[in-house]
Amino acid sequence: METVRVRRAGRAGFLVLNRPRALNALDHGMIRRLHAALDAWERDPAVAAVVVTGEGERGLCAGGDIRNMHADAVAAGGAASRDFFRDEYRLNARVARYPKPYVALMDGIVMGGGVGISAHGGVRVVTERTALAMPETTIGFVPDVGGTYLLSRMPGETGTHLALTSARIGAGDAIAGGLADHFVPSSRLPALVAALADGEPGAAVAAVAEPAPPGELAAHRAWIDACYAADTVEEIVARLRDAGVPAAKEAAGLLAERSPTALKVTLRALRRARRLGSLEAVLDQEYRVSCASLSSPDLVEGIRAQVIDKDRAPRWSPPSLAAVAEADVERFFAPLGERELGLAPGAAAG
Numbered sequence: 001m002e003t004v005r006v007r008r009a010g011r012a013g014f015l016v017l018n019r020p021r022a023l024n025a026l027d028h029g030m031i032r033r034l035h036a037a038l039d040a041w042e043r044d045p046a047v048a049a050v051v052v053t054g055e056g057e058r059g060l061c062a063g064g065d066i067r068n069m070h071a072d073a074v075a076a077g078g079a080a081s082r083d084f085f086r087d088e089y090r091l092n093a094r095v096a097r098y099p100k101p102y103v104a105l106m107d108g109i110v111m112g113g114g115v116g117i118s119a120h121g122g123v124r125v126v127t128e129r130t131a132l133a134m135p136e137t138t139i140g141f142v143p144d145v146g147g148t149y150l151l152s153r154m155p156g157e158t159g160t161h162l163a164l165t166s167a168r169i170g171a172g173d174a175i176a177g178g179l180a181d182h183f184v185p186s187s188r189l190p191a192l193v194a195a196l197a198d199g200e201p202g203a204a205v206a207a208v209a210e211p212a213p214p215g216e217l218a219a220h221r222a223w224i225d226a227c228y229a230a231d232t233v234e235e236i237v238a239r240l241r242d243a244g245v246p247a248a249k250e251a252a253g254l255l256a257e258r259s260p261t262a263l264k265v266t267l268r269a270l271r272r273a274r275r276l277g278s279l280e281a282v283l284d285q286e287y288r289v290s291c292a293s294l295s296s297p298d299l300v301e302g303i304r305a306q307v308i309d310k311d312r313a314p315r316w317s318p319p320s321l322a323a324v325a326e327a328d329v330e331r332f333f334a335p336l337g338e339r340e341l342g343l344a345p346g347a348a349a350g
Helices: 028-042 066-076 079-097 147-152 158-165 171-176 186-196 201-206 217-228 233-242 246-257 260-276 279-293 297-308 326-333
Strands: 004-009 012-017 049-054 059-061 102-106 109-111 123-126 131-133
Touching (some): 004 028, 028 049, 049 059, 066 297, 123 171, 147 158, 147 260, 147 279, 158 217, 158 246, 171 217, 260 326
Parallel strands (some): 012 049, 059 109, 102 123
């Protein structure tokens, strides 16, 4: 089976993620195939636009194949996963800088790596079925694929809330947060796909787009901004518990279930991402963090609990926020020397 179907229709090139039983989760072969198609179409004057979709009714992409990551981390110390991250993050940067219109149809579930191949694009379409999230802290990991770049630039502290809690958002919040551009009812997607073959995404989308339904985050901005502006995760949790708002208390409960180390590293990564400037510089940072995560006990334990054994009872190490030392956090940001990703200008070659 072709895990990415590459086809031409009219003046558009179509990339269809084709692992519907795995919610189109990305493996290394899929990343390589996406790279190859983008390389070929960039040089092909007959291709005016690129369109990315997902096979099946459930979603565009649920993220990277974390079962593979778990097996690799346990058996080989994460060597294959480091190579996967390297190519995946380069793809994310490529999407953001692609010289031709890059259209992502973000219908259904769009999470983790699915965000990386869509939300960096130039034309991002969501539907009433869109469920977008960066769920990494649930498995003891940290938002990657340029996620900390996107989340750190959302209004107020809404991105911090989403990053730490792994909460899902719909179409309205995705557009308001700068993660998507256009709302198209899912019933109109077949017509949109047909029209995109003309190679003029702007006109094609305009013909079927509608005003997005209102999001939910705006109504919660007061407590989100006040609570998540704190400098530490401990203070964020305290503010959430004391806010006197049921939704804030619920968020505090979610944080209590997440990996303490992942929460602290995520907050540090987000704050640093705001200052780094470019997507490439943030991806370089995320590569350091992701490589360090492969040797963290929480990533293996989190995937075990959520995906392998499915007992939903991870045993985090350290088990509490208070037990996570500053050195435990800083090691995730340590330079990699010759192994750096090296996307940012002036960075070490990757």
